[in-house]
């Protein structure tokens with residue numbers, strides 16, 4: 249099983265022991281410095297075609313809460329921006345902090361948000377399976393959306409109201425008819441760079457597209473994420489799921505880009 253986590257012994261600073269790519273040349277997340285982002289005239293707008301998306305389930309995988317989609321055809325894709333073809337939506341999940349402190353993975357000029365939503369897509373044009381795509385340099389496209397603490401988010405309730413059903417690691421339940429379009433901010437201005445999964449296996453296979461505009465959610469809604477447990481129901485050690493974020497990694501020889 250997964251022998252990694254976010255604790256002192258098994259957390260991000262220890263991942264390199266089992267996953268040496270943790271010290272690679274295109275690791276994620278990064279600290280985004282807006283003034284250093286290079287304008288790129290070849291970057292067009294991104295298009296999210298989620299209208300026919302089919303959510304299937306919501307689950308606690310011991311690292312986050314994940315909503316899985318039917319990715320057996322191109323019914324829900326992201327395209328445009330830095331992408332050469334459409335990438336299929338496979339799942340989305342969140343990263344968050346402890347009481348009132350940081351929680352996002354990417355930071356902006358050194359400042360973190362309370363949480364970060366990741367919509368994971370894969371290149372089904374070039375690769376036959378998700379697993380093949382997840383190890384290819386242009387295999388995945390992850391859309392990152394910051395969550396800022398403030399007023400209640402009307403639609404996030406659809407998710408936070410069912411978290412009690414997936415409290416423990418390994419629990420899952422039906423979650424049909426959810427369209428993540430309702431979690432998007434009003435404008436899709438973005439930064440983009442070549443990076444990796446932010447969790448083991450840390451594959452350097454992700455084209456990151458991080459939206460500039462956060463969505464606003466309430467402290468109460470953020471608190472609902474913290475009823476989740478890293479641990480399974482049978483384990484006697486209760487481990488509240490929080491601070492499940494990797495800190496920013498060295499940019500190295502990469503250039504952060506933005507649309508003109």
Ligand SMILES: CN[C@@H]1CN(c2cccc(OC)c2)S(=O)(=O)c2sc(S(N)(=O)=O)cc21
Pocket residue numbers: 309311339366368379382383390444445446447448449451
């Ligand atoms: C546990 N964390 C997820 C692992 N996944 C996974 C699943 C199946 C195979 C595989 O590699 C072969 C990886 S994943 O690709 O769904 C992603 S994306 C991602 S993030 N934070 O960078 O957006 C974390 C994870």
Ligand SMILES: [Zn+2]
Pocket residue numbers: 341342343366446
């Ligand atoms: Zn993630």
